[in-house]
Amino acid sequence: xxxxxxxxxxxxxxxxxxxxxxxxxxxxxxxxxxxxxxxxxxxxxxxxxxxxxxxxxxxxxxxxxxxxxxxxxxxxxxxxxxxxxxxxxxxxxxxxxxxxxxxxxxxxxxxxxxxxxxxxxxxxxxxxxxxxxxxxxxxxxxxxxxxxxxxxxxxxxxxxxxxxxxxxxxxxxxxxxxxxxxxxxxxxxxxxxxxxxxxxxxxxxxxxxxxxxxxxxxxxxxxxxxxxxxxxxxxxxxxxxxxxxxxxxxxxxxxxxxxxxxxxxxxxxxxxxxxxxxxxxxxxxxxxxxxxxxxxxxxxxxxxxxxxxxxxxxxxxxxxxxxxxxxxxxxxxxxxxxxxxxxxxxxxxxxxx
Amino acid sequence: xxxxxxxxxxxxxxxxxxxxxxxxxxxxxxxxxxxxxxxxxxxxxxxxxxxxxxxxxxxxxxxxxxxxxxxxxxxxxxxxxxxxxxxxxxxxxxxxxxxxxxxxxxxxxxxxxxxxxxxxxxxxxxxxxxxxxxxxxxxxxxxxxxxxxxxxxxxxxxxxxxxxxxxxxxxxxxxxxxxxxxxxxxxxxxxxxxxxxxxxxxxxxxxxxxxxxxxxxxxxxxxxxxxxxxxxxxxxxxxxxxxxxxxxxxxxxxxxxxxxxxxxxxxxxxxxxxxxxxxxxxxxxxxxxxxxxxxxxxxxxxxxxxxxxxxxxxxxxxxxxxxxxxxxxxxxxxxxxxxxxxxxxxxxxxxxx
Numbered sequence: 189x190x191x192x193x194x195x196x197x198x199x200x201x202x203x204x205x206x207x208x209x210x211x212x213x214x215x216x217x218x219x220x221x222x223x224x225x226x227x228x229x230x231x232x233x234x235x236x237x238x239x240x241x242x243x244x245x246x247x248x249x250x251x252x253x254x255x256x257x258x259x260x261x262x263x264x265x266x267x268x269x270x271x272x273x274x275x276x277x278x279x280x281x282x283x284x285x286x287x288x289x290x291x292x293x294x295x296x297x298x299x300x301x302x303x304x305x306x307x308x309x310x311x312x313x314x315x316x317x318x319x320x321x322x323x324x325x326x327x328x329x330x331x332x333x334x335x336x337x338x339x340x341x342x343x344x345x346x347x348x349x350x351x352x353x354x355x356x357x358x359x360x361x362x363x364x365x366x367x368x369x370x371x372x373x374x375x376x377x378x379x380x381x382x383x384x385x386x387x388x389x390x391x392x393x394x395x396x397x398x399x400x401x402x403x404x405x406x407x408x409x410x411x412x413x414x415x416x417x418x419x420x421x422x423x424x425x426x427x428x429x430x431x432x433x434x435x436x437x438x439x440x441x442x443x444x445x446x447x448x449x450x451x452x453x454x455x456x457x458x459x460x461x462x463x464x465x466x467x468x469x470x471x472x473x474x475x476x477x478x479x480x481x482x483x484x485x486x487x488x489x490x491x492x493x494x495x496x497x498x499x500x501x502x503x504x505x506x507x508x509x510x511x512x513x514x515x516x517x518x519x520x521x522x523x524x525x526x527x528x529x530x531x532x533x534x535x536x537x538x539x540x541x
Numbered sequence: 542x543x544x545x546x547x548x549x550x551x552x553x554x555x556x557x558x559x560x561x562x563x564x565x566x567x568x569x570x571x572x573x574x575x576x577x578x579x580x581x582x583x584x585x586x587x588x589x590x591x592x593x594x595x596x597x598x599x600x601x602x603x604x605x606x607x608x609x610x611x612x613x614x615x616x617x618x619x620x621x622x623x624x625x626x627x628x629x630x631x632x633x634x635x636x637x638x639x640x641x642x643x644x645x646x647x648x649x650x651x652x653x654x655x656x657x658x659x660x661x662x663x664x665x666x667x668x669x670x671x672x673x674x675x676x677x678x679x680x681x682x683x684x685x686x687x688x689x690x691x692x693x694x695x696x697x698x699x700x701x702x703x704x705x706x707x708x709x710x711x712x713x714x715x716x717x718x719x720x721x722x723x724x725x726x727x728x729x730x731x732x733x734x735x736x737x738x739x740x741x742x743x744x745x746x747x748x749x750x751x752x753x754x755x756x757x758x759x760x761x762x763x764x765x766x767x768x769x770x771x772x773x774x775x776x777x778x779x780x781x782x783x784x785x786x787x788x789x790x791x792x793x794x795x796x797x798x799x800x801x802x803x804x805x806x807x808x809x810x811x812x813x814x815x816x817x818x819x820x821x822x823x824x825x826x827x828x829x830x831x832x833x834x835x836x837x838x839x840x841x842x843x844x845x846x847x848x849x850x851x852x853x854x855x856x857x858x859x860x861x862x863x864x865x866x867x868x869x870x871x872x873x874x875x876x877x878x879x880x881x882x883x884x885x886x887x888x889x890x891x892x893x894x
Contacts, residue, residue: 328808329811392748393623422787424750426784469829476814
């Protein structure tokens with residue numbers, strides 16, 4: 189099915205905390221025209237806006253009968269470990285029995301589940317596991333060009349806003365008539381963009397190679413904004429972040445942080461490395477392959493008031509000497525100004541012509 | 542089949558360069574009692590010693606009829622990308638038809654190949670894909686104890702001797718009556734040790750977790766010598782190396798280098814990062830999780846004369862201020878002295894009691 193013809197119900201049933209339901213939050217933010225409803229039996233009658241903080245009047249439903257015209261059920265959560273909650277199985281079976289296609293970004297492949305696969309086949313529905321892949325090429329270390337300027341969003345933690353920052357920066361570049369491409373590296377990014385590679389589900393020997401291929405295939409664009417994953421300071425996922433960094437060999441990086449976050453997401457016993465320390469570690473590791481520099485900070489200030497956010501922005505500018513903006517609250521203009529100025533500085537004019 | 546009852550033919554046919562056939566080289570070095578023959582049709586009549594540089598009088602054969610008493614055919618190479626050469630298929634089929642078990646460390650799973658799987662079933666043979674795994678747990682960041690002292694071998698490049706250094710150091714510790722355990726993280730290490738995890742074939746989100754579990758399951762030992770993988774300065778495999786570093790959170794590291802190697806193995810267009818720079822990058826990245834220090838250098842001096850090796854050893858000691866030894870040529874004594882001295886320095890006596 190073409191992405192454009194999808195009429196989506198986002199399934200977040202019982203897991204509608206916006207940090208857990210980040211797939212749902214992002215799909216409804218960036219594809220509002222395609223989302224018919226959010227499914228959460230505990231919040232029927234609310235709006236998506238009230239439940240997830242985005243999506244305006246889009247209704248929350250608890251029965252697929254209420255989702256008129258929907259042809260796609262999309263798993264809207266990204267839990268650690270990537271398994272579907274047991275309580276969701278009857279909902280998935282019912283959707284397939286109605287002939288709805290199921291789209292999932294979980295590590296646990298629904299298309300490999302005998303009951304679900306049989307239901308899909310019986311009713312002519314499809315199950316798309318966005319994370320399923322067969323990447324088997326190692327990186328070449330060759331072929332990158334300076335006229336496709338590579339920018340990677342990195343972060344102080346996972347679930348902090350790297351994908352949102354990347355999408356917003358890509359949109360800002362396009363508004364300026366620059367041929368920019370969002371390079372999706374995770375399931376939600378792929379659901380939004382329609383292409384990309386779910387690198388956290390690639391066999392580790394081939395992560396650098398899979399990322400390199402994403403870049404090589406997209407160098408017709410002038411600026412590539414590459415979706416970051418986790419952080420190299422993450423006890424669980426640094427493997428993924430390192431492969432992404434060295435596979436993409438960015439010219440520049442934008443660092444995403446959230447004021448007030450002190451512990452690793454989901455690991456309350458692990459303190460976060462500071463923003464400055466994380467930047468230093470990223471620049472140090474990047475330099476083993478290609479020199480790279482953090483040129484701006486994207487702040488995730490969702491928990492702050494407008495005044496607090498403005499104050500924090502000023503404070504961090506002073507502390508790190510870098511432009512700072514919340515791409516949702518402030519727009520991505522200042523971040524893009526910094527990226528383009530840095531490109532002008534390091535890429536010879538001839539390469540950009 | 543128990544590892545102890547394996548009677549092995551090592552298959553390196555047409556690929557007996559010791560750097561490519563490193564699985565064969567290591568298995569015959571560390572399990573000489575179990576190896577019946579090496580199979581290479583282009584070198585029939587030679588000894589393993591002449592062909593691979595190890596294995597003494599073990600014969601090289603070109604016909605399985607010549608391998609009396611053998612019950613296991615082991616794939617002896619580790620090519621980039623991990624695929625079996627086409628010319629080997631008839632040999633594998635013949636081995637299975639004789640009822641021999643096939644053991645493979647390739648990324649391409651032989652047990653998933655319909656022809657080979659059918660042959661195995663028909664003749665009551667087994668196919669063991671050492672890299673096959675279903676690791677699905679994320680790291681916890683908890684539970685490590687100082688009384689199981691963690692030492693990781695790291696390297697300037699892949700295929701440089703990290704596994705050999707780790708095995709030799711483990712043996713030296715055991716000679717000193719210290720309860721040491723070699724923690725295998727690659728297919729060859731697992732073939733030698735009989736347990737471990739093939740981390741380069743684990744889905745990237747779960748590499749840190751798989752490594753952490755290896756450690757947690759082995760803390761009854763006093764010293765854990767963890768087999769390194771590739772290098773965080775490797776364009777292809779840094780993903781694996783980063784996950785291993787942060788999953789194992791070593792107290793100390795031993796750096797393996799080869800004098801005279803200037804380019805990345807298999808990537809002649811990519812210069813190697815210097816030993817000093819690689820150490821700096823490793824210590825910097827390790828510190829995000831757990832402080833760690835390179836306490837000694839293991840030199841791979843196979844291409845040097847005795848005089849040249851002695852000279853190089855002296856030079857590097859002076860340059861980096863660290864103990865240096867080739868574990869094969871000089872023994873691992875000096876490396877172990879450095880590890881034990883460092884342990885005494887950083888681990889409180891109470892934790893070691």
